[in-house]
Amino acid sequence: ASVDDSREKFTPAQNMIFSRKSAQLASRQSV
Structure with a gap:
């Protein structure tokens, strides 16, 4: 769960x- 939380925040x-x-x-590139 903490890993998913970190991913969602990151x-x-x-x-x-x-x-x-x-x-x-x-x-x-345009310039």
């Missing part, structure tokens, strides 16, 4: 970071 944070990195990479 997933959204990592998702946000991944989205930001992807956006930055896309912006750099």
Whole structure:
């Protein structure tokens, strides 16, 4: 149960970071 909890708490944070990195990479490629 604790492992699932950690994943649920960790997933959204990592998702946000991944989205930001992807956006930055896309912006750099566009420019």
